[in-house]
Amino acid sequence: MYKNEEDKIAYAKKYYQEHREESLKKTREWKRNNRERNRFLSRRSYRRARNLFIEMYGGKCICCGESIVEFLSLHHVKGQIGKKKQSARAAYSEASKKYSPEKFEILCHNCNQAIGYSGYCPHERRQRNV
Ligand SMILES: [Zn+2]
Ligand SMILES: [Zn+2]
Numbered sequence: 001m002y003k004n005e006e007d008k009i010a011y012a013k014k015y016y017q018e019h020r021e022e023s024l025k026k027t028r029e030w031k032r033n034n035r036e037r038n039r040f041l042s043r044r045s046y047r048r049a050r051n052l053f054i055e056m057y058g059g060k061c062i063c064c065g066e067s068i069v070e071f072l073s074l075h076h077v078k079g080q081i082g083k084k085k086q087s088a089r090a091a092y093s094e095a096s097k098k099y100s101p102e103k104f105e106i107l108c109h110n111c112n113q114a115i116g117y118s119g120y121c122p123h124e125r126r127q128r129n130v
Contacts, residue, residue, distance in 0.1 A: 045093075046089055046092065049089070049092040049093045049095075049096045050074075050092045050096075051069070052096040053074060053092050053095045053096040053104070053106075054069060054072055054106060056095075056096060056099050057095070057099075057101065057104065057105060057106045058106060059106070060072070060106065061106055061107050061108035061111055062105050062106055062107060063107055063108070063111040063115075063121050063123050063124065064108060064110070064111055064121075064123045066108035066110070066111075071108045071109055071110075072106050072107070072108055072109075073088075073106070073107060073108065073109050073112050074088065074091050074092060074095060074104055074105075074106065074107075075104065075105050075106065075107040075112050075115070076091070076103065076104065077101075077102060077103055077104060077105055078103070091104070107121075111123060
């Protein structure tokens with residue numbers, strides 16, 4: 001038994017630190033030994049999340065109707081102003097976990113770029129005859 005609470009806490013801390021180091025080291029080693037595999041796995045999971053996202057959100061650009069998967073990308077409906085910029089990977093995985101059309105939509109790279117750059121897409125103007 002421990003003499004007092006402090007000893008117990010100190011021991012738990014020490015145990016945690018020792019084992020944390022150990023498991024970090026193992027993870028590092030695994031990564032070093034499996035670099036190729038790791039890259040493959042992460043690429044695959046990225047592609048999966050992306051494909052799932054495109055499937056869930058209608059499979060085409062909401063602006064121009066582009067449906068070639070390679071041309072499509074995720075668009076944040078309300079933008080990302082004031083927020084920490086989300087990586088594409090994180091965005092795809094969040095969007096594909098839960099269908100949230102109020103947060104995400106599909107735009108092709110052209111429309112996405114145009115909206116990001118000028119705040120509107122030229123397609124929209126053409127449709128409304130502006
Ligand atoms: Zn488009
Ligand atoms: Zn467009």
